[in-house]
Amino acid sequence: MLEDRLLLWRFKRGNKGAFRLIYEKYAGDLLTLAANLLNDKADAEDVVQDVFISFVQSVEKFRLRGSLKGYLATCVTNRSRDYIRRKKRWQSAAISDVQEVVSDEGSPVKLVICSEELQKLSRAMTELPYEQREAIVLRLHGEMRFRQIAELQSISIKTAQSRYRYGLDKLQSILNGEVRK
Amino acid sequence: MRPADNTENLIKKLRYKAGTEANDRILDNVMQALEKKEKQKAGATAPNIWRTIMKSPITKIAAAAVIIIAVLIGLNQIIGSTPAFAEIVRPILTARTATFKAIVEVEGAPTQTFEGMFMEPIRMRQTTSQGAIVISNLQEGKIITLMPEQNKAMVVEMQNIPENEDQSQFNMFHEIRKHIQEAQETEDESVSFLGEREIDGLRTIGYHVKRPGADITVWADPQTKLPVQMEITMGPVTYTMTDIIFNVELDETLFSLEIPSEYTVRTMQVDASKPTEKDLLEMFRIWADHMDGNLPSVLDMNAQMEFVKYQRKKMKDKGQEPSEENILELQKTIMKMSRGGMFVQNLPADSDWHYAGNGVHFGGADIPIFWYRPEGSETYRVIYGDLQVEDVSPENLPK
Numbered sequence: 001m002l003e004d005r006l007l008l009w010r011f012k013r014g015n016k017g018a019f020r021l022i023y024e025k026y027a028g029d030l031l032t033l034a035a036n037l038l039n040d041k042a043d044a045e046d047v048v049q050d051v052f053i054s055f056v057q058s059v060e061k062f063r064l065r066g067s068l069k070g071y072l073a074t075c076v077t078n079r080s081r082d083y084i085r086r087k088k089r090w091q092s093a094a095i096s097d098v099q100e101v102v103s104d105e106g107s108p109v110k111l112v113i114c115s116e117e118l119q120k121l122s123r124a125m126t127e128l129p130y131e132q133r134e135a136i137v138l139r140l141h142g143e144m145r146f147r148q149i150a151e152l153q154s155i156s157i158k159t160a161q162s163r164y165r166y167g168l169d170k171l172q173s174i175l176n177g178e179v180r181k
Numbered sequence: 182m183r184p185a186d187n188t189e190n191l192i193k194k195l196r197y198k199a200g201t202e203a204n205d206r207i208l209d210n211v212m213q214a215l216e217k218k219e220k221q222k223a224g225a226t227a228p229n230i231w232r233t234i235m236k237s238p239i240t241k242i243a244a245a246a247v248i249i250i251a252v253l254i255g256l257n258q259i260i261g262s263t264p265a266f267a268e269i270v271r272p273i274l275t276a277r278t279a280t281f282k283a284i285v286e287v288e289g290a291p292t293q294t295f296e297g298m299f300m301e302p303i304r305m306r307q308t309t310s311q312g313a314i315v316i317s318n319l320q321e322g323k324i325i326t327l328m329p330e331q332n333k334a335m336v337v338e339m340q341n342i343p344e345n346e347d348q349s350q351f352n353m354f355h356e357i358r359k360h361i362q363e364a365q366e367t368e369d370e371s372v373s374f375l376g377e378r379e380i381d382g383l384r385t386i387g388y389h390v391k392r393p394g395a396d397i398t399v400w401a402d403p404q405t406k407l408p409v410q411m412e413i414t415m416g417p418v419t420y421t422m423t424d425i426i427f428n429v430e431l432d433e434t435l436f437s438l439e440i441p442s443e444y445t446v447r448t449m450q451v452d453a454s455k456p457t458e459k460d461l462l463e464m465f466r467i468w469a470d471h472m473d474g475n476l477p478s479v480l481d482m483n484a485q486m487e488f489v490k491y492q493r494k495k496m497k498d499k500g501q502e503p504s505e506e507n508i509l510e511l512q513k514t515i516m517k518m519s520r521g522g523m524f525v526q527n528l529p530a531d532s533d534w535h536y537a538g539n540g541v542h543f544g545g546a547d548i549p550i551f552w553y554r555p556e557g558s559e560t561y562r563v564i565y566g567d568l569q570v571e572d573v574s575p576e577n578l579p580k
Contacts, residue, residue: 016212016215019211019212019215020208023208023211027199027204027207027208028198028199031197031198031199032195032196032197035197036195036197041197044197045199045203045207048207049207049210049211050381050424051381051382052207052211053210053211053214053424054381054382054383055382056211056214056215056218057214057215057218057383058382058383058384058402060404061383061384061404062382071382075381075382078381079381117191118191118194118195121188121191121192121195122195125192125195136192137192140189140192140193141192141193141195168188168189171188171192172188175188
């Protein structure tokens with residue numbers, strides 16, 4: 001946290017190396033977050049790139065209130081939602097996309113899935129309603145508290161917890177073969 | 182059933198890793214954006230007058246006097262006011278070139294995304310997410326669509342373009358620019374301040390421009406005074422530009438209208454002359470022919486969607502998939518009909534036009550479907566359901 005503030009301070013004073021360090025520190029996690037939200041490697045790269053571009057363009061006015069990672073994760077989440085809303089393709093394309101990501105070993109973004117179990121899980125994630133999926137991804141990959149997820153989704157903390165719990169329950173059911181699309 | 186924590190642990194393992202190449206590419210693009218921003222800032226930064234005043238020895242002696250002077254010359258300007266509309270739109274009005282990302286949303290149709298480039302005077306290049314390239318040069322009256330994957334090209338040639346008419350509705354950057362210019366010239370109440378909004382973590386301020394047939398919104402960074410998002414809504418169509426960069430060096434060849442020799446070319450001629458009442462009558466006639474005798478429910482861009490949806494449904498009911506020929510034919514028909522729509526759109530505000538054709542079947546001789554007052558005329562032109570036209574005095578107009 002202190003390190004982030006120091007990096008930000010240096011970056012605001014024109015030290016590009018400081019930005020590179022921020023990028024190297026968080027790009028991987030943000031890409032994982034975006035890829036899990038969007039289920040599309042190219043879109044995930046676009047989103048992360050756009051978030052970093054916006055960040056560098058507005059850094060002079062940026063005031064860090066919480067964690068830098070939390071801020072960037074929020075930007076990725078908002079932008080991912082925009083992508084999904086604009087492309088309106090979540091329901092129709094999700095499954096084919098994940099199959100492409102899983103099987104595309106030579107692609108720039110690799111889904112590090114070693115086991116068959118994880119592949120099943122990845123496909124099962126695409127069957128969740130988006131808000132449940134988002135709650136799970138933000139909690140487990142964005143490392144957000146339910147309060148933060150609730151704020152992001154404009155819902156109560158209780159609803160955020162329910163979305164997370166229902167999402168997990170549904171995932172377990174799908175993995176156990178109890179739910180079919 | 183698996184325990185929940187087991188599933189949670191599994192989800193945590195769903196990690197994505199960028200390859201070196203992708204990682205470098207993203208970082209390069211971000212660094213380039215940063216450099217562009219720094220260049221723009223270098224050109225746009227004004228001296229910080231406030232700091233100059235406070236550093237001055239005079240300040241220590243007569244701060245009160247400085248403050249009074251500051252108030253007199255406009256304190257707001259010194260400490261950073263909300264930039265005025267004119268400042269925000271200046272880059273739009275003066276840009277030689279611009280690049281942007283565009284999203285086109287049409288009610289009832291899939292959203293389209295483009296990478297857009299604008300070059301003066303009225304040139305545009307748009308690349309769709311599917312790889313098609315649309316280049317328009319409205320001075321030449323030409324729009325070409327290249328489909329590199331299929332080696333196909335479609336050429337639209339606009340004929341009879343009247344002088345002083347730029348057909349800017351085919352170039353949304355120019356269309357926005359034109360509306361903003363008109364709004365500034367008329368100095369009416371068509372411009373309103375929208376306040377602040379955060380766009381991708383950046384605090385922006387917005388202005389709304391209301392023009393006949395178009396709503397424009399511009400969101401800008403109050404510090405750099407550069408627009409970051411522009412939006413134009415015309416009927417059911419909303420065209421949003423983001424990631425706008427002004428005055429980028431662009432090669433002229435990007436806007437070349439030459440088509441590679443190996444491409445198969447289809448050409449369509451479009452009459453771009455000033456539309457007249459005759460075009461409106463023709464539009465009603467074509468509509469009735471294609472829509473089982475009905476007349477349009479509305480006379481704006483929603484009508485086009487209504488028409489296309491109906492044609493698709495008719496084909497579907499017959500179990501037909503639209504062929505390339507069908508689509509081309511439909512495009513020609515819509516182009517022809519759109520002249521009628523343009524006639525209505527171009528009618529001045531005091532023409533007092535009305536449309537009453539919703540639910541009317543073609544042929545109703547006693548049913549007035551459209552009336553308007555031609556410029557300078559004391560009587561109205563009334564079009565009936567059988568497309569006969571009559572001059573009618575205001576007191577005899579349909580109620």
